[in-house]
Amino acid sequence: MSHTAVLDKINKSGKRTYLDYAATTPIDPEVLERMLPYFSPAYSNPSSMHTSGRNAKRAVDASRESIATVLNCLPQEIIFTGSGTESDNMAMLGIARAYRNVGNHIIISAIEHKAIIEPVHRLEKQGFRVSVVPVDSFGMIDVDGCVRLVCEDTILVSVMYANNEIGTIEPIRELVQAIKKVSKNSVNGLAFPLIHTDACQATGALSLDVRELGVDLMTINSSKVYGPKGVGALYIRKGIKIEPLILGGEQERNLRAGTESVPLIVGFAHALTIADKAREKESKRLVVLRHYFIKGLLEKIPQAIINGHRTERLPNNVHISIPHIEGESILLMLDDVGIEASTGSACSAYDLKPSHVLLAIGQTAEFAHGSIRFSLGRYTTKKDINYVLKMLPPIVKRLSSISALTTQASRHSVMANARTKK
Amino acid sequence: MIQENKINYFVTKIVTHAPNIKTIYLECRDGTGKAYTPVFRAGQFINVYFPETGTPEGKAYSISSAPHEDILAITVKAVGEFSNKLHQLKVGDRLTASMPYGYFYTETETSELVMIAGGISIAPFRSMILDSLQKKPNRKLALFHSSRTYDESIFRDEFAVLEKRFPNLKVFRYVTRDKVANVGIIHERLKIEDIIGTTDKAKLDIHTREFLICGSINFVGELWKGLRKAGVPEDVIYTESFFSH
Amino acid sequence: MKTPSKKKIIKKSSVNVCDVQDWLYSDIVKDHFFNPRNILLNDADYVADGIGIVGSPACGDMMVVWIKVDEKGEKITECKWRTFGCASAIASTSMMSVMATESGGMTLSRAKHITPESIIERLSGLPDRKYHCSVLGQSALREAIEDYEKNNPHEK
Numbered sequence: 001m002s003h004t005a006v007l008d009k010i011n012k013s014g015k016r017t018y019l020d021y022a023a024t025t026p027i028d029p030e031v032l033e034r035m036l037p038y039f040s041p042a043y044s045n046p047s048s049m050h051t052s053g054r055n056a057k058r059a060v061d062a063s064r065e066s067i068a069t070v071l072n073c074l075p076q077e078i079i080f081t082g083s084g085t086e087s088d089n090m091a092m093l094g095i096a097r098a099y100r101n102v103g104n105h106i107i108i109s110a111i112e113h114k115a116i117i118e119p120v121h122r123l124e125k126q127g128f129r130v131s132v133v134p135v136d137s138f139g140m141i142d143v144d145g146c147v148r149l150v151c152e153d154t155i156l157v158s159v160m161y162a163n164n165e166i167g168t169i170e171p172i173r174e175l176v177q178a179i180k181k182v183s184k185n186s187v188n189g190l191a192f193p194l195i196h197t198d199a200c201q202a203t204g205a206l207s208l209d210v211r212e213l214g215v216d217l218m219t220i221n222s223s224k225v226y227g228p229k230g231v232g233a234l235y236i237r238k239g240i241k242i243e244p245l246i247l248g249g250e251q252e253r254n255l256r257a258g259t260e261s262v263p264l265i266v267g268f269a270h271a272l273t274i275a276d277k278a279r280e281k282e283s284k285r286l287v288v289l290r291h292y293f294i295k296g297l298l299e300k301i302p303q304a305i306i307n308g309h310r311t312e313r314l315p316n317n318v319h320i321s322i323p324h325i326e327g328e329s330i331l332l333m334l335d336d337v338g339i340e341a342s343t344g345s346a347c348s349a350y351d352l353k354p355s356h357v358l359l360a361i362g363q364t365a366e367f368a369h370g371s372i373r374f375s376l377g378r379y380t381t382k383k384d385i386n387y388v389l390k391m392l393p394p395i396v397k398r399l400s401s402i403s404a405l406t407t408q409a410s411r412h413s414v415m416a417n418a419r420t421k422k
Numbered sequence: 423m424i425q426e427n428k429i430n431y432f433v434t435k436i437v438t439h440a441p442n443i444k445t446i447y448l449e450c451r452d453g454t455g456k457a458y459t460p461v462f463r464a465g466q467f468i469n470v471y472f473p474e475t476g477t478p479e480g481k482a483y484s485i486s487s488a489p490h491e492d493i494l495a496i497t498v499k500a501v502g503e504f505s506n507k508l509h510q511l512k513v514g515d516r517l518t519a520s521m522p523y524g525y526f527y528t529e530t531e532t533s534e535l536v537m538i539a540g541g542i543s544i545a546p547f548r549s550m551i552l553d554s555l556q557k558k559p560n561r562k563l564a565l566f567h568s569s570r571t572y573d574e575s576i577f578r579d580e581f582a583v584l585e586k587r588f589p590n591l592k593v594f595r596y597v598t599r600d601k602v603a604n605v606g607i608i609h610e611r612l613k614i615e616d617i618i619g620t621t622d623k624a625k626l627d628i629h630t631r632e633f634l635i636c637g638s639i640n641f642v643g644e645l646w647k648g649l650r651k652a653g654v655p656e657d658v659i660y661t662e663s664f665f666s667h
Numbered sequence: 668m669k670t671p672s673k674k675k676i677i678k679k680s681s682v683n684v685c686d687v688q689d690w691l692y693s694d695i696v697k698d699h700f701f702n703p704r705n706i707l708l709n710d711a712d713y714v715a716d717g718i719g720i721v722g723s724p725a726c727g728d729m730m731v732v733w734i735k736v737d738e739k740g741e742k743i744t745e746c747k748w749r750t751f752g753c754a755s756a757i758a759s760t761s762m763m764s765v766m767a768t769e770s771g772g773m774t775l776s777r778a779k780h781i782t783p784e785s786i787i788e789r790l791s792g793l794p795d796r797k798y799h800c801s802v803l804g805q806s807a808l809r810e811a812i813e814d815y816e817k818n819n820p821h822e823k
Binding site: 324325326327328329332333336354364365366369401402403404405406407408409410413 | 700701703706707708710711718720722724725726727729730731733749750751752753754756757
């Protein structure tokens with residue numbers, strides 16, 4: 001399909017009710033405006049020695065400083081990367097490789113993003129030992145359980161700040177305190193295990209003050225906070241060594257080669273600053289909308305269950321499971337009436353596995369198949385919520401009437417199978 | 423819903439054909455501990471369960487032994503986490519799987535059979551060939567097997583002996599990646615014309631022949647389309663394919 | 668000066684054929700998903716000649732198929748169904764039910780020969796990872812036929 005045809009399709013899409021902010025956010029117009037000069041006319045390479053290059057470098061440094069202000073850290077503790085996923089990979093692989101001589105044990109939670117799980121699996125294949133901290137049925141980790149797993153060999157613990165699927169906010173401060181009590185000092189005066197948190201979903205919703213949180217490393221990204229896609233950052237506390245993933249240049253203190261994308265970095269910094277300033281007010285607004293949404297959903301679809309913690313959850317997250325019907329089907333029918341959300345159903349995943357997060361909170365596969373995540377955002381209004389509350393119940397009714405699980409025949413079959421099982 | 427019935431099998435023997443291909447022999451035990459083989463038809467499969475791999479629905483493996491052999495064996499190539507778990511089994515280990523199930527067989531007893539297998543999917547055809555030769559020794563059978571390497575072209579010796587004894591059985595082995603020429607191997611890609619066209623190797627009766635194709639989704643899909651394009655009616659083609667992930 | 672003749676790149680008009688690598692569904696799949704044919708809305712009082720049940724809630728795909736066969740015991744006169752599953756699963760069962768009953772209905776022996784490939788072809792394609800949806804559609808029909816034959820053995 002040609003670009004013209006793609007644009008044509010986009011223009012003909014009609015009104016969309018977007019409730020997938022956890023997947024990505026629209027760019028803030030103010031942010032876009034601030035980025036534009038760095039595409040043209042200030043397009044230079046920040047590594048160049050000439051005037052325009054040095055100006056580009058200044059723009060990158062200024063952005064680094066803004067982000068450091070939000071995180072309450074030193075500018076040199078911020079490394080820009082291409083995405084939250086890259087930052088996660090860098091944290092896991094980079095720390096493990098740098099401190100292999102100190103230990104080979106890594107701990108992660110059962111509900112980490114795949115950008116943590118996959119690199120850690122790779123490390124496991126390369127001889128590292130990995131422990132997984134289970135979570136309760138609300139997705140909350142057991143801090144004591146995690147601490148019990150810490151041993152002499154543990155070099156790294158990674159627990160996400162807030163879960164992208166079910167919205168549960170993890171007790172990071174408590175976890176850090178508890179781990180520090182059992183940590184040992186290494187040769188360089190560093191306390192192991194180091195603690196990393198993936199804060200991609202927390203950005204714009206929760207405080208990112210790394211001193212106050214106490215973490216050693218933190219992943220943040222731009223696409224969830226009304227900035228441009230294609231840029232993320234990794235906070236690495238001063239004094240911590242890390243092996244770079246991408247080689248071949250001196251950018252980012254020799255830790256991440258590649259010509260910096262100045263407009264993306266500038267956009268990220270500005271978006272984060274705006275989002276952090278608006279954080280408290282916006283969170284309050286979203287919590288009210290979320291509460292209204294959940295109440296309405298449970299009234300109109302009483303068989304649905306809400307996933308995640310009731311109170312310690314992201315202000316914008318509404319994750320539900322509906323029995324007897326399947327997630328991809330729900331999404332497609334919602335899409336047909338202009339509503340955009342996402343699902344943890346296996347059928348929608350390439351590998352056909354149901355969401356590991358839902359399985360980790362003890363949900364049965366059949367409920368996991370009927371899950372939908374709505375994530376609200378800056379431009380979500382009550383009108384949008386009312387529209388979903390109007391359109392979703394008939395969709396649920398329709399799919400339930402098509403479903404095999406609401407037939408007499410399947411009920412008899414389930415009972416018969418239960419009888420014949422030895 | 424036969425698939426829902428999960429029973430315990432026990433490993434009785436393991437035979438290695440190639441570095442990553444094994445045949446695992448299984449038996450069941452009744453309430454008194456007596457061993458028995460579940461009833462199955464040639465062409466059927468069992469659904470194996472290793473829920474710890476995050477696949478509650480399990481994976482299907484074709485039965486490669488024939489019913490009259492009174493054993494149930496599956497032939498497995500180790501390609502991923504699941505199949506490697508099967509390869510790690512030892513004699514005496516327990517395995518949870520379904521009863522034999524599936525519809526990959528023809529009920530027509532008078533047809534001449536063209537069997538086409540991709541890689542490890544030769545498994546159900548071993549069952550079918552042995553079963554057919556035992557029940558109707560004169561029935562014409564042709565097997566086209568396409569594999570990437572010579573190692574993967576399994577059951578060579580066994581089928582060579584059968585071909586000698588039964589002139590109505592013809593086996594055509596294609597190996598696509600190995601450059602070294604091996605006796606009895608066709609070192610090129612399997613073409614549709616070899617099955618049904620200008621270079622038809624099997625030369626079976628076009629009025630009675632039926633086709634059974636087993637392999638990856640793409641392999642089966644391409645061959646099905648090719649046969650249909652060549653005028654073969656839909657109702658004489660049987661397919662079996664498993665999405666591998 | 669002669670203008671060099673431009674080579675025309677003639678594209679075959681794609682009837683929104685499903686890109687098997689991708690997420691997109693063909694128009695036919697969407698049609699059978701949004702307007703499924705032959706659903707049995709209430710099975711409490713329906714008397715079928717054969718029932719097939721395949722899949723399970725744990726798998727994310729489950730189908731129930733009910734068939735009615737003519738008095739001679741040859742042709743399928745009705746093929747009703749219900750499906751728990753994704754759009755591919757719903758569309759596959761719907762298309763299978765259409766194939767089984769169109770043009771006066773398939774004979775039982777012909778219906779046994781429906782393959783996933785033939786269902787997928789009628790749907791103008793499905794993503795590879797949805798292949799099992801049409802396998803289930805085929806299995807459900809086979810089980811229904813098997814159920815019928817078990818209760819109505821042929822005189823040979």
